Amino acid sequence: MIDLESIESYLQQNLISFDSNVLKDIVDAKKIYIKNEDETNANYFWYLEKVYIIKELYVHAYHELVEAKYESAWNHLDQTDILIGDVCENFDLYVSDLFGLLKIRNQIHDLQKLFPYVFxxxxxxxxxxxxxxxxxxxxxxxxxxxxxxxxxxxxxxxxxxxxxxxxxxxxxxRDPFDKYTMLKPEDKEYNYFMLEHLLINWKDPYDFFNVATHKEKKTEFHSIGRNELCPCGSDKKYKKCCLGTNNELYDHHEIIFSHPIKPIKKITGNTWK
Amino acid sequence: MFNDDLIIEYDTSVSFENVKTANYFSSECDINNTDVLLLPYERFREGYEILFSEQAKEILRFLENSNQIKVDVPCSDEDFKEIELHDAVFDLGIFLLTSAVLPVFLNLISSYLYDKIKKRGKDAKAVETKIEINVEKDKNKTIKFKYKGSAKGFVDSLKEIEKITKDD
Incomplete structure (x- = not known):
């Protein structure tokens, strides 16, 4: 019979490499519980199977980021997020998050802010x-x-x-249910500068960081008089156009690690290269 | 404090009696024994007289399973169709209810919404939701509350909805 304790302690680790025999053991045990109509254990082994897959997908996506395979990483992070959502439908991770899935989900949501996809x-x-x-x-x-x-x-x-x-x-x-549907215009190339700068310091997928987002004024709006033409090109006066609206602001993302990092100057960039 | 995302219309023509005269009304609906009706979007997309939001069946079953209110839909099984818009807005739907069940309904629908947000790991301030609640006080006296804004803003406005219904 399978040793539940050793599987749980295996899955509690910050896994980087994965032993497919563990997954096989989990799936085989789940089949036995299904055959024996033991629903509680069948469901619990479904959970363990998903924990293995979630961690493997998350680490896989991290390696894709390191290899600059950003689009594929985005899709795998989204799949991971969806799987964690499936687990949350059935197990209250806010009461007991034995395998640290909520930290992974928070990290995915913060990572998603650093991708350039808008529409x-x-x-x-x-x-x-x-x-x-x-x-x-x-x-x-x-x-x-x-x-x-x-x-x-x-x-x-x-x-x-x-x-x-x-x-x-x-x-x-702007905010879809299916995140894999980002637009890919033929003549444009996405600019992944925020991820590139993150990866200078992010050397371990379990080294969790936070992204704090602030609204800041766009450079072109910095020294404009109220009665001057609006920099947005509308031919209206600034005070009658973008002044005081969200149009003159952009999201500034600040990446905060829990340990000292190599300092990076404040950088700005566009969605497209 | 008044919530800018909440639009209120007084004395509207939406009522249980008027729903019985709608083209889509079906005798499959037990309207006389219903506290809450989930109403359709009319002529929302070409080819369909009526459509319901994509979570309609799920919300209906959630409300039914609470065993606190009686819920129904005024159309036939055959005419009931959900439209998936696949964006991140939580479209809770259009409801018509009696004022007696308003507090229970608001409690249930806000629990449903918050549970969904929590399970998806989202921030209630950042999640957009929309809902229309028609509260029938007396025959031909209905107040319509239309909300579109953050989920947190909706939950914050529940007391206001109850107070306005009570005071009117």
Whole structure:
């Protein structure tokens, strides 16, 4: 029988390299619990399996950042964030976060602020027919099963499988649900200068830092008189245009480590190279 | 303090009686034994007379499972369709309810919202939400509260919604 204690202590470490035999042991144990209809343990081993995958994906994304594979790192960080969300649906990490997943999630959310992506595509679709992944029953308004999407049932997470949908439109949004949909114009190249500067000091994925965001005035608005033309190019007076609005401000991100680092001068950059 | 993201309309025509006359109304809805109705967006997208927000079924089941209020939808099963907009705004939907259940409803819907935000690890000040609550006080006397803004701002305005309903 599997040694739960040794698996838990393995997963509690700040893992950098991963032993796939541990994952195999977890998955095999989960199958046995499912076969024995032991739902509590089947669900707990689903959790352990996800902890392994989350840490592996997170470390993988870190290495991609180091190798300047930013887009792929972004997608893997997003997947990691979604998986932690799945765990949170079923286990209250705010009560007990045995494997440090909330720290990883906070780090992902801070890392996402340092990417240059601004606009994303968001799918608009009408769901015509969907079915429960656990029991296969069609999910109608009044006629439906009792399985709740996102919740665990005997080591499996319930999802609604959309069988028929009507795609209506794509919208441009700033804060999408699907973060992998960032725009990639053919003639433009993203400028990852914030990540490049972070990586000068970030040598360990578990060396967690914070990103504090302040609003600061854009350089072109610094010495403009109220009655001068607005730097935004509107042909209006500054006082009747951007003065006192968010248009003259930008987000300044300050990266704060818990230990001394090599000093970096304040830098500014654009979304595009 | 008045919340700028909250728009209030007095004496609107939205009512349980008027919903019964809507084109989409179906006898599948047990409207006479319902405290809260989830109303559709009308003509929101071409090809659909009515549509519901993408979390509609989830919210309905959450409210039903509380066993504190009776919830229904005024259309047939067949006409009920959700539109996924896939942006990060929490669209809680359009509700019509009696003033008697307003405190319970506000308590439940804010718990639902905060639980979602917590599980996604987001900051309630940074998460945008929208909701429309139509509170029927007497026949043909309904107050509409439309909110679009931060989730925290919505929760902060709950007392204001209750007070305005009580005072009107």
């Amino acid at each position: 994303f595509l968001s799918r608009e679709s009408v769901i015509i027919k969907e079915r429960c992944s656990i029991c296969g029953k069609e999910n109608g308004l009044r006629n439906h099963c009792n399985h709740i999407p996102g919740k665990l049932y005997m080591g499996k997470m319930c999802a609604m499988i959309v069988e028929k949908m009507d795609l209506k439109a794509f919208a441009l949004v």
